[in-house]
Every structure is written in C-alpha cells, then in structure tokens.
Amino acid sequence: MSQIDHQRYFDCTDCLFKTISCQYIQKDEFEKLRVKSVQLRYKKGEVILKQGAKSTHFLFLRKGIIKFNYEDENGKNLILSINKAPALIGGANLVNAEFNLFSVCAIEDCEGCTIDVSMLTRIALANTLYLFKMLQFITDVFRSSIFNFISLAHKQVNGRIADILIFLSQNIYMNNEFVLxxxxxxxxxxxxxxxxxxxxxxxxxxxxxxxxxxxxxxxxNDPERLQKISKHG
Amino acid sequence: MSQIDHQRYFDCTDCLFKTISCQYIQKDEFEKLRVKSVQLRYKKGEVILKQGAKSTHFLFLRKGIIKFNYEDENGKNLILSINKAPALIGGANLVNAEFNLFSVCAIEDCEGCTIDVSMLTRIALANTLYLFKMLQFITDVFRSSIFNFISLAHKQVNGRIADILIFLSQNIYMNNEFVLxxxxxxxxxxxxxxxxxxxxxxxxxxxxxxxxxxxxxxxxNDPERLQKISKHG
DNA sequence: TATTAAAAGTGTATTATTTCACCTTTTGAT
DNA sequence: ATCAAAAGGTGAAATAATACACTTTTAATA
Known part of the structure; x- marks a missing residue:
C-alpha cells in the first residue's frame, strides 16, 4: 500500500495511453508505469509545466486544451501551439533538454496522469517499437507548431488570423462554431x-x-473564403 | 565487387559520423552502413533534398552550409534554418513523415554521404543508445529552428536582422567577420x-x-549593441 | 570583352501595424 | 450588491513595412 493515497478522479479502464501502450508492451510493464502515475486536475489558467523548470515527468493529457507558451527575456509571451487531449506533454524534452523549453498551461479545465520519465525511458529503451510510438507522440507537437510558425513568418495579420480560426475550428474544436x-x-x-x-x-x-x-x-460562416484569405496571405 | 563504382571524393578514416557511431555500435555494424553509403558533392545552390519527395536516405553532411527551405502554396520561400556541417540531414522524417516536409539546399559547396534509412533504422532499433544519439542529431535541427521562429514571431525587423547576424556569426561562421x-x-x-x-x-x-x-x-563591429537591439525587439 | 541577366541598392508612395488614450463590459471578490 | 480589476473594444495618430519604379553593380557567358 502506498504511503500517500492519491485522489482518483477518473477510471483507467478505457485510458487511451494504456490502450496504445499495451499494443507494444506487456501489461505488467505498463503496470510499472501505472503505479507511479498520479491523477491530476488543472483549472483553466493553471500552469502544468513551467518553462525553465526541471522536467521530472510527462503528462498524459486525457481531457482538456492546453497552450505551449514561451516567455522571452522582456516578459513578452508567445503561444507556440495549442493542443487538445489526448496528448503526451513534456516529451519535447525526452531527447533534447533537461529543462522545459516552454511552459504548458491549461486553457480549459484539464485532466491527466503524470508519467515517470525515467521509468518510461527504461521501458521504451527495451521496446523499440514502443519508443518509436512515444517519439511520434512527442514530435507531433513540434510538427504542428512548425506549421503555425510558417504561417506567422510570411503572412500578414489577416492571413494569420484566418489561419488560426481555421486551425481552431478544424483541429481543436472540430466545429465551425466554438467558444474561444x-x-x-x-x-x-x-x-x-x-x-x-x-x-x-x-x-x-x-x-x-x-x-x-x-x-x-x-x-x-464562410470557411472557404477564410481559406482564400489564408492562402493569399 | 559492386556493379556501380561510385566515385570517392574523400577519405572515411576520420569521419565524424563513423567516430560517433562506433561509440555505440560495433565496427561490423557500421560497415553495413558504410557499404551502402555513397559520397556526394553539391555545388552552392544545389538541392540536396526536395520538399515533397519521398525520403529515401539521410545525408551525413561532412562539409558545407545548407538551408532548410519551405515553399508555400504561392511559391513564396521561407528559410526555416541554416546549418553547417557536421549534421545529419533528412532525419526530420525518421519519426514523422514519409515525404520531406522541407527542401534542403546547399548555400556553400557541400560534401556528404548518403545513409540508408532502413539500414540505420534497423541498427538503431537494436542499439537504443545509438538510436537516442541519432534522435538527438535529428531533433537538434528542429530545436534550432524553433528559436529562429520565436525571434520571427515577436520581434520587429530590426531585432530579427540583428538576431540573424548574431546567429550567423556565432553558429555558422564562428567569427565576427564573414562572407555571407x-x-x-x-x-x-x-x-x-x-x-x-x-x-x-x-x-x-x-x-x-x-x-x-x-x-x-x-x-x-559592435556585437553587444546588436544584442541590445535583438533583446529590445 | 561585350552582352545579358541577376543581384544589390535607393527613395518614395502606399499600406499595414502598433501605440495610445480612452470607454465599456464582464468577472470575481468582499 | 458593490466595487475593483481584468478583459474587451474603439478611433486616430505615429511608426513600421511593403511595393514599386528605378538605377547601379556584379557575375556569367557567348
């Protein structure tokens, strides 16, 4: 029995992370991850991972919407990308850096599980297909932000805002109508x-x-015309 | 004896890729990579990897300077990052995509070796520390481009150009004076x-x-003042 | 070396973007 | 319910950036 009884908010039975993991690793291996994992809830606005802090764990986000935020030396913020659950957060640092390059903040109420980095790394190193799957998860976040940046870098504000509206509608809210x-x-x-x-x-x-x-x-009202504005820049 | 005698431009003895690889994998494993590898030369301006084309190999760049170029739907170009040898090029696609997301072009005369993706993948999957090392190589390119983008995204042109001058001086030419x-x-x-x-x-x-x-x-003349312009935006 | 094409450079008009000084509405706390 | 603070919103002046119409320089080559 664990010394600290962590509160349990949700049921693990149909967890996507578990489902995916168990396509690659044995149930008892997954169990090693699960017992170390803690369920967490974040209110809208809460910081999940802090830029510059040491990255001690991943978070499997099972519900909610988050932003990747970079704060520059003048205190100015830049949102690098917006992602919705399910996602594996904090993984940008698996291969790269010891410290978080960006903050991750909830922009809607979120639920997720911490995942022990060293344990996941150990298991993944022994199960390379699983490792690949995890890396795919992780680099997805990078890849999506690259295309945001391309939009930023050579479109004017009209085109960028059109892009963001389309992005939110198609990738985050999955609807032409949404509450921002x-x-x-x-x-x-x-x-x-x-x-x-x-x-x-x-x-x-x-x-x-x-x-x-x-x-x-x-x-x-008119996603097609919005697309045109996006294309035209 | 191979059917095609590939021209050999340079000596493999002190190849950095070999040196690094052989810290992780056996010599006979590396030999499997080497026999499949072809030495290539590119003139300034030549395309090394073409955006949208199927990624059939990596290139270990042993000499030269390259740009990552993205061409948008209007034919407008964006340079995502500039890198100098040594670098492992094309690896952005190892985990991610089947087709090149960007073009890679020589902006100075380049020399390098092709590396067979499937063979490297096979070996790396069996040698996970090596896999990690390769992934580090690959994601380095991503990471450096992210910081270029941050500069792009919330600095004005003065700051961005100051940033680029500092970047080129410190990361590419390693000198305060350079020929662009x-x-x-x-x-x-x-x-x-x-x-x-x-x-x-x-x-x-x-x-x-x-x-x-x-x-x-x-x-x-005045890198410090340039830094200030970069910071101020 | 003469010719041409490409790249570099210039000044200005036009357009885009930010900043500022406000006002209004919403939200959360007491 | 009231107040304060935060977020949303507006229009206009100031600033930044682009587009344009050129000229000059450099590089490539017939």
Missing part, C-alpha cells in the same frame, strides 16, 4: 500581433460576414 | 520580410557603425 478558450490577448500572442489588431481584424471579418463574433463565441 | 552565403533575397526569406527591408536595415546598421557591410562581406 483564449482571451484576445492570448489570441494576439498566438498570432504574433497586438491585441488591438486581433480585435480590429475579427471585427472586420465579422462586418464582412465571414465570421460571426459574439464575445468568445465564434462562428465561421 | 545568402543573397539579400534569401536573407529576407530567413528574416520573414522584404528584400528591400533587409537592404535598408543593413544600410542603417552600417551607417550607425554597428556593422560594416561591403557587398557580401559583413563585419560585426
């Missing part, structure tokens, strides 16, 4: 522009009938 | 701005005594 989890300030940190520019641009899109904005509620 | 391998157009594709903006900004820095520009020859 980001403040206008955060939207600006994702789009790499000023808060005012975001507001003006959303208003313009709204007035042109492209989208309907009602506070945090956004409806994409 | 990039055209002004390529510099602009790296900085995410127009060619004219690059020229104007370099001229301004020159007039302020920060740098000395003489065509492709650039001297950083």
């Amino acid at each position: 989890s980001l403040s206008r300030q955060e939207f600006a940190e994702f789009a790499g522009c000023s808060k005012e520019n975001v507001i003006h641009t959303l208003r313009k899109f709204h007035n042109e009938g492209l989208i309907t904005v009602e506070g945090k509620k956004i409806l994409l | 391998s990039l055209s002004r157009q390529e510099f602009a594709e790296f900085a995410g701005c127009s060619k004219e903006n690059v020229i104007h900004t370099l001229r301004k820095f020159h007039n302020e005594g920060l740098i000395t520009v003489e065509g492709k020859k650039i001297l950083l």
